[in-house]
Amino acid sequence: MLETSARLLKLLSLLQVRRDWTGPELAERLSVDVRTIRRDVDKLRSLGYPVTSLPGATGGYQLGAGAELPPLLLDDDEAVAVAVGLRTAANGTIAGIEETSVRALTKLEQVLPSRLRRRVQALQAHTTPLTAAGPTVDPETLTIIAAACRDHQQLRFTYAPTQGEPAKRLVEPQGLVHTGRRWYLVAWDLSKEDWRTFRVDRITTEPTLAARCAPRRPPAESLGEFVSRQVSSNVYTYQAVLTIHAPLETVAERTSPMSASLEPIDDSSCRMITGADTPDRILWHLMFLGFEFDVHEPPELRDYARTLINRLQNAIGVQP
Numbered sequence: 588m589l590e591t592s593a594r595l596l597k598l599l600s601l602l603q604v605r606r607d608w609t610g611p612e613l614a615e616r617l618s619v620d621v622r623t624i625r626r627d628v629d630k631l632r633s634l635g636y637p638v639t640s641l642p643g644a645t646g647g648y649q650l651g652a653g654a655e656l657p658p659l660l661l662d663d664d665e666a667v668a669v670a671v672g673l674r675t676a677a678n679g680t681i682a683g684i685e686e687t688s689v690r691a692l693t694k695l696e697q698v699l700p701s702r703l704r705r706r707v708q709a710l711q712a713h714t715t716p717l718t719a720a721g722p723t724v725d726p727e728t729l730t731i732i733a734a735a736c737r738d739h740q741q742l743r744f745t746y747a748p749t750q751g752e753p754a755k756r757l758v759e760p761q762g763l764v765h766t767g768r769r770w771y772l773v774a775w776d777l778s779k780e781d782w783r784t785f786r787v788d789r790i791t792t793e794p795t796l797a798a799r800c801a802p803r804r805p806p807a808e809s810l811g812e813f814v815s816r817q818v819s820s821n822v823y824t825y826q827a828v829l830t831i832h833a834p835l836e837t838v839a840e841r842t843s844p845m846s847a848s849l850e851p852i853d854d855s856s857c858r859m860i861t862g863a864d865t866p867d868r869i870l871w872h873l874m875f876l877g878f879e880f881d882v883h884e885p886p887e888l889r890d891y892a893r894t895l896i897n898r899l900q901n902a903i904g905v906q907p
Contacts, residue, residue: 591627594619598627602638602650606737609647624648663703670695670707687726722788724770729763729787731794732772736760741797742774747789758783759800764814766845771814775803782806784817815844816860823862827869827888831859832879841876866891 594617601608601616610621617624628638628648641647673692696704735742742760747753758774761782765771770787807813831838835849835857842849847861859880863869866887873880882888900906 595627595630598624599631599636599650602648607641607647607649609641613648666695666699666703667706670699670703671710674707722769722786724787725793728790728793729770731796732760732763732787735794735796736762739800739802741777741800742794743797744790744794745792746785747791753791756785757797758785759803761803761805762810763787764810766814771818773806773810773813782813784814811844812848816848818845824864825866825869825885825887826860826862827882828884829859829861829873830856830881830883831876832856832881838876838878846872867895870895 597617598613601613610624613624614621619627628640631638637651638648639651641649670692673688673695696707699707732742734740739759741757743755743757745753746756757777758772759777760772760774762773763770764773772785772787772790774783774785775781776783805813807816830852831849832855834855835851838847838857838859839849842859847859850858852858861869861872863872866885869888870891882892
């Protein structure tokens, strides 16, 4: 069993990780009884931490907002991860966060032990960021969306699609996906009664919180895979389904989640779903990959392949 001081620090750390906990959940995590949890919570309150009680049969606790920011409790790997993340954010896709990230990093490095500071500085000294031009998003928008995902609250916002006029949307947010260049919100669209993917940079008004909602089963085991399928094929006129005769890991090295969704078939082949506005763009993309492949859908892709074969044969004087 943890000593009292160590247990208090562990309890505070748990309260920072999740929005709310029941008394029995905390007791189980700390290997104590519920009565001890109540006493420890009272001690944290006496030290100035705003721990609030939640109503209910089992009771619960959450770390509320206070006049002072409680200390973050980070282990070595977490501290390094935060420092690296702040350095990366200075060159990222979140508008206006660069200076804030540098200020926060300066404060963090002042309290890092020397062994961790050397790790962070070495990584930074030997890393050159290669940034690409692209849309940026408001950090406040990301904060609101993330909080709504955590608290299971609906969101209202105005969204500007690729085609058509901006429209008001009411959604139940599931999670955010960052591709390195863009941020996507995966949410249940109440008007469409289906899962949708929204580019956060196309949300033209600050999202507002609406009613609480019951958690839904996610559209896929991995939200990243779901977004990959949506943006790599569903937005295009032609969606191609193919078998690539190469291991998934090898194909993944030559593609990106934004251009193709991959699923393993066996050790030497994988299934690819990709898309484009014309069949020729799909075919040229496949040719440049350099793998053998089978076309399953759409029939227009097979037709264009036959046309291209005839053109190439004519170009070198071979009769079709």
